Amino acid sequence: MTPPTFSIIIPSHNRPQMLRRVVTSALAQTDPDFEIWVIDDASEPPAAQAIPDLLTDARVQVHRQEPNGGAAVARNTGASLARGEVLVFVDDDDEITPDYLAGVRAVFDSSPPRVGWVGGSIRHLRDTAHGVETVRDEHWAENLAGPGRAHEKLMATPTTRFCFSGLAVKRVAFEAVDGFDTAYRCSEDREFLMRLSGKSDVAPLHAVGVLVHHHDGPKLNRYSKKMAESYRRIVETHYTQISQNPQALMAFAYKTAWLHYQVGENKTARRFAKMALKSRPISGRTWTLIASYEIGRTHGSEIHTGISTWVKTLKRSLGRELARGAKS
Numbered sequence: 001m002t003p004p005t006f007s008i009i010i011p012s013h014n015r016p017q018m019l020r021r022v023v024t025s026a027l028a029q030t031d032p033d034f035e036i037w038v039i040d041d042a043s044e045p046p047a048a049q050a051i052p053d054l055l056t057d058a059r060v061q062v063h064r065q066e067p068n069g070g071a072a073v074a075r076n077t078g079a080s081l082a083r084g085e086v087l088v089f090v091d092d093d094d095e096i097t098p099d100y101l102a103g104v105r106a107v108f109d110s111s112p113p114r115v116g117w118v119g120g121s122i123r124h125l126r127d128t129a130h131g132v133e134t135v136r137d138e139h140w141a142e143n144l145a146g147p148g149r150a151h152e153k154l155m156a157t158p159t160t161r162f163c164f165s166g167l168a169v170k171r172v173a174f175e176a177v178d179g180f181d182t183a184y185r186c187s188e189d190r191e192f193l194m195r196l197s198g199k200s201d202v203a204p205l206h207a208v209g210v211l212v213h214h215h216d217g218p219k220l221n222r223y224s225k226k227m228a229e230s231y232r233r234i235v236e237t238h239y240t241q242i243s244q245n246p247q248a249l250m251a252f253a254y255k256t257a258w259l260h261y262q263v264g265e266n267k268t269a270r271r272f273a274k275m276a277l278k279s280r281p282i283s284g285r286t287w288t289l290i291a292s293y294e295i296g297r298t299h300g301s302e303i304h305t306g307i308s309t310w311v312k313t314l315k316r317s318l319g320r321e322l323a324r325g326a327k328s
Contacts, residue, residue: 008096014044091164091165094212116172116200121209179192231259
């Protein structure tokens, strides 16, 4: 049997209703040259029970893995099972529009060989008790397109925006960076793109192709220990390159410090705060303003007050060394 061009890979864990929605959207593609792999990451009940009627379509396959391994493991598993030359990763709580694969094919066909991935423009939706509300459209890949531009931006700051759901990656580009690092239980997509962008460029699909649903269902807490650990790994793994740019090291170190502070790991928080100050010494007030921007581009009084308090606490705990760095 001739392999399909596209393999749609959908990791899923305990979201049966959302899984049905995303698989239905994938089956509605106008370009029929695809297969679908649902990677059931130890869901209870098993994911296959949520879509028994959809499994009658031979293009839909479910692979169950146990125990729960997380998104990085699930995506690597999907890539190993897939037969397509383009891997399309879609989150189980989102959707892709009917012309998405056709649009991705057109972008790849018209792009230079170094383009190894295509990012679809996204429409943010809010799931409410009264239905689905459109929030806004975002053309994130346009900001990263161009020779070396994605790598430059992803390595410069931890707040570079992207949407991994719907990302289409050539198999050769995926294999060139050995897929996802399974040591990450979150932020594995950012770390993957930091490596991928060093080997290949992204091209944007200007039309909206991915519907991103914001909902109250299961999701990772933004201040979890897993998140803090992931950013620690990112800084340590990519330190050689990040540290070549003091502004970049400051941004990554600040965010890592803040995340560890939020989960009560103050010793690690202080270590990365010192790293940030040594890379680019600045005043405490400027530190607060930059941290507010870099940590989440949030300007609300709550996060600003929280960071201000944190700065004062750290300055006291680090003593004269930190004070000298902040004033220099």
